[in-house]
Amino acid sequence: MNGETLLETKDLTMEFEGLKALRGLNLQVKRGVIHAIIGPNGSGKTTLFNLISGIYHPTVGKIFFHEKNIAGLKPFQIASLGIGRTFQNIRLFRTMTVVENVLVGQHYKIKEGFMASALNLKRIKKEEERFKEKAFEILKMVRLEGKVNQRATELPYGERRLLELARALSSEPHLLLIDEPTAGMNEIETSQTMEIISRIQDIGVTVLLVEHHMKVVMGISYRISVLDHGEKIAEGTPKEIQENERVIEAYLGRKKR
């Protein structure tokens, strides 16, 4: 293994009233790669995302991002350090337009003082224009540039997922957590999404990906970690994982002897 570690979890454990959703997970994510987390339902993938993004605080263990322990920080603080995410069940701002959704993603980039906004100074107008321009660029990346002024909820399902991706991307994160980006998508949308995720990697964003669609995972991941019942049971390149006995067992059940 080469390259610098961007995210590292040490002995990460999450308990919910006696139920261990994650047990002592040690995970290293290298900078600049697409790292996938796979595993059957209930294996702790989304719990891991919720821990990294600060929605949960771990029962035990640490999460290092840029070598700083972020476990226990609040979501907005973690966002400010450069971690973005999307949700398995899309969570867009439903009363806002497409471009406004992306503008909220730029929260930390936009500097507008209260008084300046109140007086609607020229500077604010310019600032708003500049960021709308930027939002437009990001929307181009997910091919939504033609729908900037539509309400987010008016978009078809697949495009809503892409909008959420654009919104997360607009904060210019160093690490992007993507939770099942192709869930519910058809073949064409799936391959488009794969392409988009590859392009996200190309612009220098490290991607941590939870995905069920094996074709997607095997096609774009640099490294794969497999979770089962809150534990890491395997890790390696896509090829290694495909041939791993324990992984096959976890997915298909134990062979009868």
Added chain:
Amino acid sequence: MKGYSGVLKIVAVVLLLLLPPLTGQNYYFLHVSIMVGIFFILAQGLNILFGYAGQISIGHAAFYAIGAYTSAILAGTLSFPFWAAMLVAILFTGFIGFLLGLTCLRLRGEYLALTTVAFGEIVQIVLTQWEELSGGPEGFLNIPYARIGPFSFDTPVRFYYLALCLALLILILTRNLTASKLGRSFRSIRDDPLAADILGVNPTKYKLIAFILSAFYAGLAGSLYAHFTRALLPDYFNLPLSVLIFMMVMLGGMGSLYGPVIGALLLTASFELLRSLEDYQMVIYGLIILLITIFAPEGLVGIINKKIFQKGSTILRRT
């Protein structure tokens, strides 16, 4: 379309400026108009808190009362100049808004609604009981006229222009604030607080800002009211008044800039006209809330945008 709405705005402002001479300086008409202005400021404040930031309050009469009594005590008992009394009233009401916001940070929906109702009741009881300060149930009387330098707003016409200026100022201020990052942050925590948090919007911070801003507006409205009626009764700031303010936001359209204008206009007028039906007031409000929630969740502004200006136009709905 933009030019059209610009003309509409200019016509509206000119009409408002000419209102006193056009109506022959009818005292009753001016009185109602001034109350529309005051209620607009109040409702716009609640709109920021409830419409934009999604934090319900059915105790807004309390902030209104705090603004009114603070201004009255400062200008009356302590002989502050009017503008200073108003300024301190705004700031003090904002501070109380901050404290209530802190208390309510973890409350949502019906729990927040009930807490704000309780807050309204507490403030009303304090104003009734603390006679040395507030004049008690007999009321706080002899509040001085609003006066800036040598100019005294001692006639309804003069006060009308004062209220109009402040209401327009509030309209512009609200437009500027809600069209910027602040407005988007408010709406993001209303639509999905978790997603907002994940994107870096600190929900606690923006909830508190909304509470403070909303209380600022109510403080201003209260101060205006105190120097307009020049006498305050604690009974006036009761629960039905809080419900009325809430109704203005609901009826006009939550989270829209012009919603409170329409809400304040319609409900202030009907409040005045239906005074004799006071016993049925709450029944009528209840019915309106029911109808709005079922048939027009975006309020009258929503209907106007849909029916008259067609979909997509933003004459009244500025987002």
